[in-house]
Amino acid sequence: xxxxxxxxxxxxGLRANKLRSILTTLGIIIGVGTVISMVSxxxxxxxxxxxxxxxxxxxxxxxxxxxxxxxxxxxSKMRKLWxxxxxxxxxxxxxxxxxxxxxxxxxxxxxxxxxxxxAKYRSNSVDCNNVxxxxxxxxxxxxxxxxxxxNFIDQDIQLxxxxxxxxxYIAKTLFEDEDPLGKSIVFKGHKFTVIGVLKPKGExxxxxxxxxxxxxxxxxxxxxxxxxxxxxxxxxxxxxxxxFKDDVPMKAGMKMLxxxxxxxxxxxxxxxxxxxxxxxxxxxxxYKKLTSGIFIAMVxxxxxxxxxxxxxIMNIMLVSVTERTREIGIRMAVGAKRRDILYQFLFESxxxxxxxxxxxxxxxxxxxxxxxxATPLPASMPIWSVIVGLGFSSAVGxxxxxxxxNKASKMxxxxxxxxx
Amino acid sequence: xxxxxxxxxxxxxxxxGVEVPALRGVSIEIEEGEYVSIMGPSGSGKSTxxxxxxxxxxxxxxxxxxxxxxxxxxxxxxxxxIRKRKIGFVFQSFNxxxxxxxLENVELPMTYAGVPSKERRRxxxxxxxxxxxxxRAYHRPTEISGGEAQRVAIARALANNPRIILADEPTGNLxxxxxxxxxxxxxxxxxxxxxxxxxxxxxxVSERTKRIIRIRDGKIVE
Numbered sequence: 001x002x003x004x005x006x007x008x009x010x011x012x013g014l015r016a017n018k019l020r021s022i023l024t025t026l027g028i029i030i031g032v033g034t035v036i037s038m039v040s041x042x043x044x045x046x047x048x049x050x051x052x053x054x055x056x057x058x059x060x061x062x063x064x065x066x067x068x069x070x071x072x073x074x075x076s077k078m079r080k081l082w083x084x085x086x087x088x089x090x091x092x093x094x095x096x097x098x099x100x101x102x103x104x105x106x107x108x109x110x111x112x113x114x115x116x117x118x119a120k121y122r123s124n125s126v127d128c129n130n131v132x133x134x135x136x137x138x139x140x141x142x143x144x145x146x147x148x149x150x151n152f153i154d155q156d157i158q159l160x161x162x163x164x165x166x167x168x169y170i171a172k173t174l175f176e177d178e179d180p181l182g183k184s185i186v187f188k189g190h191k192f193t194v195i196g197v198l199k200p201k202g203e204x205x206x207x208x209x210x211x212x213x214x215x216x217x218x219x220x221x222x223x224x225x226x227x228x229x230x231x232x233x234x235x236x237x238x239x240x241x242x243x244f245k246d247d248v249p250m251k252a253g254m255k256m257l258x259x260x261x262x263x264x265x266x267x268x269x270x271x272x273x274x275x276x277x278x279x280x281x282x283x284x285x286x287y288k289k290l291t292s293g294i295f296i297a298m299v300x301x302x303x304x305x306x307x308x309x310x311x312x313i314m315n316i317m318l319v320s321v322t323e324r325t326r327e328i329g330i331r332m333a334v335g336a337k338r339r340d341i342l343y344q345f346l347f348e349s350x351x352x353x354x355x356x357x358x359x360x361x362x363x364x365x366x367x368x369x370x371x372x373x374a375t376p377l378p379a380s381m382p383i384w385s386v387i388v389g390l391g392f393s394s395a396v397g398x399x400x401x402x403x404x405x406n407k408a409s410k411m412x413x414x415x416x417x418x419x420x
Numbered sequence: 421x422x423x424x425x426x427x428x429x430x431x432x433x434x435x436x437g438v439e440v441p442a443l444r445g446v447s448i449e450i451e452e453g454e455y456v457s458i459m460g461p462s463g464s465g466k467s468t469x470x471x472x473x474x475x476x477x478x479x480x481x482x483x484x485x486x487x488x489x490x491x492x493x494x495x496x497x498x499x500x501x502i503r504k505r506k507i508g509f510v511f512q513s514f515n516x517x518x519x520x521x522x523l524e525n526v527e528l529p530m531t532y533a534g535v536p537s538k539e540r541r542r543x544x545x546x547x548x549x550x551x552x553x554x555x556r557a558y559h560r561p562t563e564i565s566g567g568e569a570q571r572v573a574i575a576r577a578l579a580n581n582p583r584i585i586l587a588d589e590p591t592g593n594l595x596x597x598x599x600x601x602x603x604x605x606x607x608x609x610x611x612x613x614x615x616x617x618x619x620x621x622x623x624x625v626s627e628r629t630k631r632i633i634r635i636r637d638g639k640i641v642e
Contacts, residue, residue, distance in 0.1 A: 005531050330517060333515070334576065335580070338496060338500075
């Protein structure tokens with residue numbers, strides 16, 4: 001019997017019981033649909049996260065007092081750890097200088113985050129959420145570009161001048177069509193002169209990158225830094241951004257950096273680092289760990305759905321075989337071998353689940369698209385998920401179809417012909 | 421040697437551990453081109469004999485030579501092969517598949533014989549024309565009368581051009597007039613040189629055949 005004839009026979013067999021066929025495949029449809037939509041969403045999330053973290057620059061190292069990711073540990077252990085972190089010595093401007101003199105380092109920038117606050121120019125005001133004291137290196141490391149005006153110069157830093165560089169969003173909100181250069185703004189009670197405006201950079205994970213206000217690090221520490229405030233000792237502590245030269249491997253660079261800081265901070269060989277080198281790669285690997293966990297759980301749920309669906313298929317195929325006993329007898333009488341009958345029913349169940357798989361893939365696509373439109377998650381469908389979805393649904397049809405098909409093929413033709 | 425020759429066929433069924441003999445030593449010979457009826461009351465073993473002659477079943481003991489080949493020794497696949505190529509069945513209750521068209525029913529044996537679909541279609545239409553039902557080709561068996569259904573069944577039996585037509589009470593479900601038409605069709609096939617074996621309990625049917633083999637209690641009576 002040719003494949004085409006088999007296909008047609010299966011189709012006719014299933015068409016005879018349309019509703020039943022549809023209900024039976026529902027399990028498969030839902031199972032495959034769930035997997036496909038989840039895979040699409042996770043895949044979209046991955047692509048998004050990778051592009052975002054790529055933007056931050058996986059090559060930038062953040063030298064800080066605390067590690068970004070701390071996994072595990074009891075609550076009391078954590079509390080102890082944070083107390084220890086808050087007692088650590090701050091990094092200093094001298095550290096920045098020393099680091100920038102390292103052979104492997106391309107650039108190093110000082111970064112002193114400040115609590116957000118309101119900036120005012122005449123009657124206009126704006127909430128600045130990302131305020132920091134830096135030096136002339138920062139805008140290069142973090143990928144900003146000057147639109148107008150100038151960068152910080154050494155005197156700005158040494159003298160702690162009251163000058164600011166504004167992100168495009170803040171400049172636009174405060175000055176509208178006016179030229180901000182040389183104008184004075186007020187930020188949290190102190191007067192500053194605008195010396196530069198940055199080019200727009202857009203949005204990242206819901207953060208407006210153009211909502212930024214930069215001032216010399218010395219100015220920031222003089223006016224706003226308060227070491228008695230716990231946040232300034234931990235979350236808002238002074239940090240250093242480091243970028244290695246292009247030909248320097250990340251690992252080697254970090255090793256040099258660590259050694260330098262250990263020496264500068266006078267750590268003995270038996271003492272742990274009292275600082276941390278953070279990279280976005282660490283975030284990436286943590287993210288990967290998390291999503292792979294979700295992925296495995298999903299595969300488990302999906303296989304459960306497919307097994308349940310498969311049992312449904314087996315059940316309905318058994319009913320179908322019994323109902324069509326006479327047909328089996330007739331087919332055998334006109335010359336069908338046991339193998340022909342086996343293939344017929346096996347093909348029918350595979351056909352059923354594969355069509356279910358196809359519908360499921362389509363459904364998953366629709367759900368993924370809907371998520372893509374309705375939420376900020378960009379869903380994208382990897383082609384392998386479609387292939388795996390279809391492959392698995394066919395495999396379920398094959399596996400759960402074997403028993404009923406085998407039963408059909410083992411019938412006695414005489415008995416089968418007599419069946420009413 | 422004859423087309424069909426059986427030697428001492430015995431068939432014993434096991435029913436709840438009790439042995440029930442259906443055939444107790446049947447020896448018959450049927451020549452190529454004969455038109456024979458096998459006649460007997462119900463329970464005589466005529467159906468069992470027909471199943472064995474049609475290669476749907478195997479005897480418990482004894483031999484069955486079909487075209488000089490001892491088919492009582494063959495495995496199931498080989499029996500299926502013989503059913504496909506050498507035997508055409510006509511049943512009392514027509515046994516057409518209700519979901520497919522008459523044409524496709526006639527094509528069915530050819531699909532298992534691996535005849536290409538164009539050839540299949542052509543030959544099936546030819547056969548339907550022969551039994552006078554070309555105009556019903558694209559109807560389903562449920563949409564035609566019993567007499568017509570039986571003629572479709574005969575067309576199906578002829579599909580792979582078998583040497584033997586085995587008919588089991590072919591007029592049993594039909595009224596007298598249509599029954600006669602079916603018998604006329606068999607006569608026509610017989611005149612073309614085909615071997616026809618009709619199993620029946622109806623004397624009116626058996627009278628129209630050239631030879632009657634009577635069976636009673638699993639034995640040939642004359």
